[in-house]
Amino acid sequence: xxxxxxxxxxxxxxxxxxxxxxxxxxxxxxxxxxxxxxxxxxxxxxxxxxxxxxxxxxxxxxxxxxxxxxxxxxxxxxxxxxxxxxxxxxxxxxxxxxxxxxxxxxxxxxxxxxxxxxxxxxxxxxxxxxxxxxxxxxxxxxxxxxxxxxxxxxxxxxxxxxxxxxxxxxxxxxxxxxxxxxxxxxxxxxxxxxxxxxxxxxxxxxxxxxxxxxxxxxxxxxxxxxxxxxxxxxxxxxxxxxxxxxxxxxxxxxxxxxxxxxxxxxxxxxxxxxxxxxxxxxxxxxxxxxxxxxxxxxxxxxxxxxxxxxxxxxxxxxxxxxxxxxxxxxxxxxxxxxxxxxxxxxxxxxxxxxxxxxxxxxxxxxxxxxxxxxxxxxxxxxxxxxxxxxxxxxxxxxxxxxxxxxxxxxxxxxxxxxxxxxxxxxxxxxxxxxxxxxxxxxxxxxxxxxxxxxxxxxxxxxxxxxxxxxxxxxxxxxxxxxxxxxxxxxxxxxxxxxxxxxxxxxxxxxxxxxxxxxxxxxxxxxxxxxxxxxxxxxxxxxxxxxxxxxxxxxxxxxxxxxxxxxxxxxxxxxxxxxxxxxxxxxxxxxxxxxxxxxxxxxxxxxxxxxxxxxxxxxxxxxxxxxxxxxxxx
Numbered sequence: 001x002x003x004x005x006x007x008x009x010x011x012x013x014x015x016x017x018x019x020x021x022x023x024x025x026x027x028x029x030x031x032x033x034x035x036x037x038x039x040x041x042x043x044x045x046x047x048x049x050x051x052x053x054x055x056x057x058x059x060x061x062x063x064x065x066x067x068x069x070x071x072x073x074x075x076x077x078x079x080x081x082x083x084x085x086x087x088x089x090x091x092x093x094x095x096x097x098x099x100x101x102x103x104x105x106x107x108x109x110x111x112x113x114x115x116x117x118x119x120x121x122x123x124x125x126x127x128x129x130x131x132x133x134x135x136x137x138x139x140x141x142x143x144x145x146x147x148x149x150x151x152x153x154x155x156x157x158x159x160x161x162x163x164x165x166x167x168x169x170x171x172x173x174x175x176x177x178x179x180x181x182x183x184x185x186x187x188x189x190x191x192x193x194x195x196x197x198x199x200x201x202x203x204x205x206x207x208x209x210x211x212x213x214x215x216x217x218x219x220x221x222x223x224x225x226x227x228x229x230x231x232x233x234x235x236x237x238x239x240x241x242x243x244x245x246x247x248x249x250x251x252x253x254x255x256x257x258x259x260x261x262x263x264x265x266x267x268x269x270x271x272x273x274x275x276x277x278x279x280x281x282x283x284x285x286x287x288x289x290x291x292x293x294x295x296x297x298x299x300x301x302x303x304x305x306x307x308x309x310x311x312x313x314x315x316x317x318x319x320x321x322x323x324x325x326x327x328x329x330x331x332x333x334x335x336x337x338x339x340x341x342x343x344x345x346x347x348x349x350x351x352x353x354x355x356x357x358x359x360x361x362x363x364x365x366x367x368x369x370x371x372x373x374x375x376x377x378x379x380x381x382x383x384x385x386x387x388x389x390x391x392x393x394x395x396x397x398x399x400x401x402x403x404x405x406x407x408x409x410x411x412x413x414x415x416x417x418x419x420x421x422x423x424x425x426x427x428x429x430x431x432x433x434x435x436x437x438x439x440x441x442x443x444x445x446x447x448x449x450x451x452x453x454x455x456x457x458x459x460x461x462x463x464x465x466x467x468x469x470x471x472x473x474x475x476x477x478x479x480x481x482x483x484x485x486x487x488x489x490x491x492x493x494x495x496x497x498x499x500x501x502x503x504x505x506x507x508x509x510x511x512x513x514x515x516x517x518x519x520x521x522x523x524x525x526x527x528x529x530x531x532x533x534x535x536x537x538x539x540x541x542x543x544x545x546x547x548x549x550x551x552x553x554x555x556x557x558x559x560x561x562x563x564x565x566x567x568x569x570x571x572x573x574x575x576x577x578x579x580x581x582x583x584x585x586x587x588x589x590x591x592x593x594x595x596x597x598x599x600x601x602x603x604x605x606x607x608x609x610x611x612x613x614x615x616x617x618x619x620x621x622x623x624x625x626x627x628x629x630x631x632x633x
Contacts, residue, residue, distance in 0.1 A: 007354045009161040010052040011346040019053040028125040030339045032192035034100030043090040058165030061099045061144040064120040067110040071095040103139040142180040146210040153582040164577040195387035221248040240271040270296035286317045304388045335387035377512040401521040416444040416468040444468030507537035551586040591630040
């Protein structure tokens with residue numbers, strides 16, 4: 001369980017078992033898939049006992065035997081000879097592995113005594129112990145698999161002391177996952193869904209999206225099709241997933257036939273309508289796609305994604321006012337943070353540097369930055385947007401990229417009742433000025449208790465305008481801040497270049513500016529910023545963005561260089577997950593387009609240090625074991 005000794009991250013407890021107690025008290029707060037698994041360990045030197053814990057995902061949770069095996073394997077990965085405590089040798093005495101069952105909202109725990117017995121039981125939200133039935137085991141196994149798949153590349157789950165392992169490494173393990181997914185598919189809605197979905201359904205939930213993510217990122221839709229076709233017979237809406245998978249396989253005729261038949265049977269399925277709208281959009285038939293998107297809004301008017309889809313299509317079709325009006329109609333939902341533990345402060349932590357890292361100077365950690373980060377960059381509000389607000393902001397940035405800021409303000413004043421208009425109708429005019437070269441948006445009239453709202457439309461004859469929702473009004477202010485900072489940055493760069501002077505900023509500034517440029521859909525400028533960033537400091541975020549860009553441009557050597565640096569960084573922080581991960585996603589896309597031989601030989605020709613080559617070979621081994629497209633010789 002791990003390729004080097006003594007590689008275990010540990011949080012040491014002040015009181016024995018306090019982490020398990022804290023997890024029990026937190027169980028009722030877990031809303032969806034739950035947090036990563038918790039592994040609690042008890043060690044003894046014969047006279048004194050100490051306890052520690054770490055987070056982990058990817059462990060096979062199909063039986064008490066597999067979880068007990070994981071705990072037993074940790075005997076070889078603990079800190080040697082108790083160097084942290086009077087040079088006394090401590091040995092593993094036992095442990096508790098806690099794995100959240102997201103279907104039944106309970107914790108399945110396996111308690112191991114070394115040497116001795118293994119005990120498995122369920123703990124519910126009231127802290128009561130129950131028997132672990134076969135049904136509970138299957139639910140727990142699938143919950144653990146989905147967490148490993150969804151959290152593998154989720155930046156919201158960058159936790160200290162979080163160990164990521166591969167959930168699937170063989171075709172046999174993949175088959176077990178498929179069987180469990182088939183058995184529990186129609187319970188998937190119980191797991192919840194992405195934050196943009198108001199009501200989880202049989203098609204929109206963490207189980208269905210996990211299946212599509214796992215097979216889609218590897219371009220292996222055949223397995224997904226086989227599963228979904230069996231389920232389609234029991235639920236007509238699953239046709240959307242079948243069609244989506246066939247499109248992923250580039251079998252468009254088959255997908256169109258399925259969509260046609262399914263929509264005849266179920267014309268009010270917004271999921272089916274969206275799949276067809278996306279297909280038509282890709283074929284350049286925006287007029288048809290918009291008609292379908294409108295039908296989807298009528299079918300599910302309380303869902304954010306139906307309105308958002310229509311707004312995006314209006315942007316593509318250059319119907320700016322309709323796009324703004326539709327965006328303003330989106331129902332917005334409060335974003336719930338990811339399920340996490342609330343643990344008491346650790347007595348101390350131990351995050352050992354793994355031997356391969358210690359022996360190889362090539363592996364980086366995040367460097368201390370080389371200067372004071374610009375406060376204006378740190379205060380930008382856009383990075384804090386989540387859920388529906390983040391998606392709505394993305395649509396707004398696409399709109400401003402198409403028509404520019406001044407035209408957007410004009411379009412906005414044509415669609416919404418502006419504050420100046422409203423006040424002038426009340427016969428107390430107040431003019432808003434402008435700020436600098438870029439006009440600052442005045443506040444639109446929004447619905448409150450202070451504002452008569454729809455009555456104002458009748459009273460003041462604003463018959464062709466609407467009230468702007470306060471959240472959208474705020475997004476305009478967020479966009480203004482992004483554009484203002486971006487404009488200043490580009491103007492400064494141009495000034496320095498005109499004077500043939502170097503334009504210097506701290507590495508963290510460049511990282512934030514790169515993200516800013518990406519938000520505003522300026523990929524070239526973002527690329528330049530990320531290159532500047534890694535020239536000054538190691539930044540995992542910048543390397544990941546560069547990897548994505550190089551992969552998109554099919555620049556093989558540059559892609560592999562970034563992948564090596566990221567793999568090294570992940571390895572340092574106990575992330576041994578090959579797939580699914582953002583790195584594997586990019587490498588498998590290169591293998592698909594360039595061929596396995598060319599990608600693997602290019603890596604070898606780059607002559608990375610032998611330990612790094614060994615780590616990278618895991619991606620290629622996985623590609624061959626699971627038959628990723630392009631991996632055949």
